[in-house]
Amino acid sequence: MKKDKVVEIEEAVVRFAGDSGDGMQLTGSLFSDSTAFAGNDFATFPDFPSEIRAPQGTVSGVSGFQIHFGHKSIYTTGDLADVLVAMNPASLIANLKWVKNDAILIVNSDEFTDKNLEKAGYLTNPLDDETLSGHLVVQVPLNTLTYEAVKELDLDNKSVMKSKNMFALGIIFYLFNRDYTKTYSFFENKFKKNPLVVEANKKVLQAGYNFAETLEVIKNTFRIEKAELEKGRYRNVTGNQATAWGLMAAAERSGRNLFLGSYPITPATDILQELAKHKQFTCITQQAEDEIAGIVSTIGASYAGSMAVTTTSGPGLSLKSEAIGLAVMTELPMVIVDVQRGGPSTGLPTKSEQSDLMQALYGRNGDAPVIVIAATSATDAFYSAYEAAKLAMEHMTPVILLTDGSIGNGSEVFKIIKTADLPPINPPIAKANDPEYKPYKRNPQTLARQWAIPGTPGLRHRLGGLEKEDITGNVSHDPLNHEKMMQLRQEKVDKVADFIPELKIDGNEGADLLVVGWGSTYGVLMTTVEEMQNEGKSVSMVQFKHIMPLPKNVREVFSKFKKIVVCENNMGQFVNYLRMQLPEFRYEQYNKVQGLPFMVSELKQKFESLLNE
């Protein structure tokens, strides 16, 4: 029974949920690819436990993947889902709070056995009682149908069950009118060595699609128009991948080799893994014995003339603190990427948070200023990483780039650019035998010292963590020299404000409320503020990407608003930083520290109450 009715919609949120072994991340990313081919804009949000495969059927083992896609530009991963795929009772119970009131629930009814219901913590079967009322429940015996689909193939039980996620995907493809054959090439690539598995996956996917077609409960399918994106070539990137690519692009444009010294840590490891793949770009990755060795080898490589990078997440940044001080003192360029996660301590390692800001700004002994910038989205991570590297090298200083789990693991549509169109990078490399060279002589515009690279004739010099004499760089215990150097190091960072874009107000100057965010909250703040503006509310926003130094015009911008609210996923670190930097303004604050992104709905409520105060 082919449905004739195709409903045109603006956007949708689909959430895939199953056991850690059910392949939900893969299912989600194949659906993202298909969404991309369909020309929609989208953003994704993977949500998985810190265990690899917690016991099957339990809530702790549930792994989720959410995608928000649409015809307009998509800035968030979606508050609540329109469609939920639940591969077992545990995924249903764990995810029901994340779906809309009238969502479509596709559940694998084969798994709703007494044992599984008990494991999930259901006292009664939700498929039989009122639990799901209001929703459109599509019960699918996924196991049975998957077996059915491949019964003529000579496949072992385990392999069959491994492909049942494709049956679910087939259903969703049908629901959104997608061409499932586009996914075939993925199978052909991934299971190159096992044609039987390729065949099975194709069959199962197709079976799912066809099955959906026959389903009575599904009254209509949905179509979302191609997004109104700028003309050009596009691809799908995760934030971590984009970060890696931004760094590689900066290495290419600056003519330096890239060196990465890093120690694996969730959710930053992907950057290391991505860079490790690209030795052909003379991208040297060293998996260090720990985070300290990671950054210290980075300092060594920077001294030796590489575009040097270290990547980590919160606890790893803690371990790097002492060495960041050495980088500050030696004034060597490097990018330190912190993909923030839920803290403190080991905290919530697979959840996202913005709580390393203070650590990035101040987490080391002595007054040791560095540039701090924060990426605002997965695609922006590309540009932020590029800019971080450019600033590091041109200003001869470490730069801390803050992203977070939601950016790093999330994916978005990325417009492919030409590397040549990126701004040039010109590190101040000292010339061989330059008689004027002095290790701590500075460029008057940037206050950057020169980069004199070992092996270069005529520039031998020594660096180190003891206080250095101005100009000569000799060790100095002189009291006034120390004070001068403290000021110079701070001024060098402050002067970067001359080289970064000014803050841009989204909305009217002088609106009743200025919403302030930084980093990854951009999408959700933006969506909220735009919605409210469309509703006629007097709300504007600014999103900070440059944190140390702040853009030059902040004071001017803030002074145009009577009420300022700073929103962030921590206990109030940026708002406190603003209180320090711009004490003349009064700031309201709104914080969410749940390891989860803000929702448009909760932000709206907060802003409205502020407007009504």
Next chain:
Amino acid sequence: MKKDKVVEIEEAVVRFAGDSGDGMQLTGSLFSDSTAFAGNDFATFPDFPSEIRAPQGTVSGVSGFQIHFGHKSIYTTGDLADVLVAMNPASLIANLKWVKNDAILIVNSDEFTDKNLEKAGYLTNPLDDETLSGHLVVQVPLNTLTYEAVKELDLDNKSVMKSKNMFALGIIFYLFNRDYTKTYSFFENKFKKNPLVVEANKKVLQAGYNFAETLEVIKNTFRIEKAELEKGRYRNVTGNQATAWGLMAAAERSGRNLFLGSYPITPATDILQELAKHKQFTCITQQAEDEIAGIVSTIGASYAGSMAVTTTSGPGLSLKSEAIGLAVMTELPMVIVDVQRGGPSTGLPTKSEQSDLMQALYGRNGDAPVIVIAATSATDAFYSAYEAAKLAMEHMTPVILLTDGSIGNGSEVFKIIKTADLPPINPPIAKANDPEYKPYKRNPQTLARQWAIPGTPGLRHRLGGLEKEDITGNVSHDPLNHEKMMQLRQEKVDKVADFIPELKIDGNEGADLLVVGWGSTYGVLMTTVEEMQNEGKSVSMVQFKHIMPLPKNVREVFSKFKKIVVCENNMGQFVNYLRMQLPEFRYEQYNKVQGLPFMVSELKQKFESLLNE
């Protein structure tokens, strides 16, 4: 020629300076002892290079020791010296800037050879030109006279030269009318195994004293009345020693064994060295392989029920950041002592600075609040350490105690107390087989959880760095639980404000200027403010010892003043912290980052200009 004229003075500053091998630290401390016996109050300031014995005769090798003593209470180590002992040209050139215009300079003329003058960087002999005009220069051929004094003893050259500092000390003893025989017992103790050396030192000391008596240039000697100190028994302590003692007293009073896990680092090592001496108090000191092992073993010992401590300086605190997060999450008590030094990085390792405040407050991943308190003087280090340990155990949280090089190495007169008079310490130790025990159940007053010590029947539980469920302490990834626990951890620290003294204003409420300091600047700020008050200036002050949380009445205190100036030895960390915590006030700031304490003179100038603005 016995001088009849004894001039009564209120106070004096003496500075001993010589090569690193000349024993100036010892000379200074023997003079301090004698000052103590004389009943004066005093404070000392050692000033030595980071090299052990830099080349003899060079400025880099100069080691200095300053003592400020008097009849009234002494709060500073003195701006400029009344008397300088200079054992060679290098010590003269390096220290001349630290003496008053009409100082007495006692110089070892034997060392003013062409070679030594050149090494020191003198083009002409300062003893022969106008360099020292205005000063009373006492040229003493110290080497010759020392030889002379012990020529009948069968002593090798090296041993003879090693005792020449005692000749200088003899002179100073004479100048200040001291009983040099009191120092004999020190020789007898120190050189127990070598009676010849005891004899030599006695002879040389006496010879110096007698020689001074014959000197024509010395027209009179000085006497300083006994200080008006409270009745009681006194002794001399350095800040590091006082810190160690405060900790040991807390262990004794709380009935816990003391455990210290620490890695040596200047200027904190003395605390480890002091505690290592007292195994008889069941004071277990473990010199760890690094700072991380130091704090982590401390966490282990705390879990096992010890009063656990780790000590370090700035770069070491950086290394401990990650583990502090674990201590916050496990809510285990411990004291983390940071004896701050000049930063950033290795910086100025033997100089003092207050620049680890931000690191102490925020230097770790996630929002991870701990109690932060700062000692205000060498003697206060005893009480601060005691209080830190009390707060840690009673509130079940890590406490960071900030001291600095000037406190740690400086010494002061300490009034001996009875341990029984210290406030009691009652850690919330869980009772065996308590059926109500839950790992994260809290005391409603303090929000402290209970301390359940391994080996105790019926309380088995597991701690760790992953987010914990409220009450049960089980691992929890629940979003709302996480937010709740974040708040609880912060509130627990905030509530400490109910258990610490309120801020006390020195001076009038509503004075034209409120001087604000924290930690080690107390003495010099106090001296300055009192002097100005005596001059009729409208200046008051408050000194912060409790930083996180701030005393409850800060807001009330600040609101009584129109102008507030925050003074500190860093680039403005506390003033920024105040801007965050109490954004409603306007703060002026005065910073000195030279590895040197403030001088009364420069503070006065600043405060006067603020008053005149």
Next chain:
Amino acid sequence: MEQKVEPKAITLSKEDFGSDQMVKWCPGCGDHAILRSVENVFPKVGEQLGYSKEDFVVVSGIGCSSRFPYYMNTYGIHGIHGRPAPLAMGIKLANPKLSVWLISGDGDSMAIGGNHFIHIARRNPDINYLMFNNKIYGLTKGQYSPTTPKGQKTKTSPQGSFEMPFNPGELVIGARGKFFARALDSNPKLMQEVFLAAALHHGASIVEILQNCVIFNNKIHALITNKETKDDNQIVLEAGKPMLFGKEKEKGLKLEGTKLKVVTLGKDGVTLDDILVHDPTTDDAGIHMMLASMAPPEFPAAFGVIRSVESETLEDAVWNSVEHEKATSPIKNMDDLMNSGNTWEIE
């Protein structure tokens, strides 16, 4: 001070240590079997050394293996990555009467925790250190570890690892460790024997357990564990016994010049007298080093207790000193201390 002054009469069972928490390792992970073996050994340890169930403390770092403490009903701490050794040492030094067990992975112990690993070996506190060697980072999903073979492709070594791996036994011995044993997740009997031996050894007992990570490094120990090859690729060392292996115990180890050699009894005139006899108690590190180094295909991998040398423990040295100072110091308390040395009276 002796570790236990008066051994209590104690009866314990496996159930005393079973936890109510869900065990969240992957199905098929070698960690499950290790957990079971530890649960089986604790009652014996308690009974033989006089520890009651509250005296056991299980400490770990971070990694799949390090979730262990949550899965046992004992006192326990799950620490931070790489730092289980100082955590355990702090506990043991603070209270030597506890039975301290340390659980760690190859990354936790030898990557970020390498320094503490060698220092605990050298310092010799009486701690039982179980190191789960799956030659991969499990929890972070498949990066190479310091024990991953050179050339192996992993997520962070897509061209094959460039690094020579550590051999944990060699490292322990090089760090002057006094006890090293090796076990296998698939051999519970051997595990339990080795764990008990570790517990009975008074000092830092480091046990490497070859553990299979089914998800990210499946069959990494296959050469050693495969049914077909295992008799030729494993030798279980026993104190005082000749070093024989093979299906029929027909092969043995011999020292030839300065090197070990595999020989076959009866071949080339080799007799039982030529075969080395295992002495785990000699302090001489050379031979233990050779045994720990052995690896297929040239040699069988050695299992069982390879080295077990008596030596003063850290906590005994420390606490003996405490007792001595208590007995001899004239300064008994803080009041004594404050009033000692140079003091003066103001009236």
Next chain:
Amino acid sequence: MEQKVEPKAITLSKEDFGSDQMVKWCPGCGDHAILRSVENVFPKVGEQLGYSKEDFVVVSGIGCSSRFPYYMNTYGIHGIHGRPAPLAMGIKLANPKLSVWLISGDGDSMAIGGNHFIHIARRNPDINYLMFNNKIYGLTKGQYSPTTPKGQKTKTSPQGSFEMPFNPGELVIGARGKFFARALDSNPKLMQEVFLAAALHHGASIVEILQNCVIFNNKIHALITNKETKDDNQIVLEAGKPMLFGKEKEKGLKLEGTKLKVVTLGKDGVTLDDILVHDPTTDDAGIHMMLASMAPPEFPAAFGVIRSVESETLEDAVWNSVEHEKATSPIKNMDDLMNSGNTWEIE
């Protein structure tokens, strides 16, 4: 990729490396003599391996010894405490054409830096690592270090140290290091030979230099260095030569059972044939371990190159892979990469 493609014809002298900075070690400190030996060796290294004076980089941690880079006229970095190894490795990986020298102390290398120490040994980058072992923390004024003998009183061990020390050679070998040598601050000839051998060895060359700290640990090596005892307490090992020592080279080393033994030629029927011949190149660690362990009074301490085994260096492995990927990857630049895989066009 070979370390040096085309050796340049280079002439250098000691003066090329002399610094204008004041050397601030204590008079009489062993560090002075080591500095002079290094200044003497660099010209030879440059000439033999084709490094010009700008190709030398001297890297260190923190400690008295670690002030070294300031006292030479080369490129140099004085790092942070314990981290010279990753600093040096970063430099060498970034530019394998540099001659990288690492200077460190016993505390810097084996206390806080212990992890990096064992990892550099395992990874085998071509770095020359000179570790000054004065068995004490010099710069912080006299605390015990990981090589301080058990029982020694120091500022932090007033009752005598409670800890078994490391033997650096054992640690290097246990970490699978390929080169270990030992030298003495008071023997410049031996130092220079050993430093040159370290430079010529392609891989991580770790040299322990017994160094005297006159201020805080004077005469700690006296048993080895004393005029009266030194012939009996030192053996200088040479490749291919029998292991003989003593004033008249009358004593030698023999393997008895699994252990080394000191024997006297002519006594008990001992002949030159019984004496072990030194082979630094065998990969077998057992015998090198025994040699590194030797210490008076039972044995002479071994000097010279104890172990020198060829093995691929880290940077060769990495850069060979770079060359290979450059040659074979179809993706040549970022534009290629961005356009690879799944992309789509919006018109």
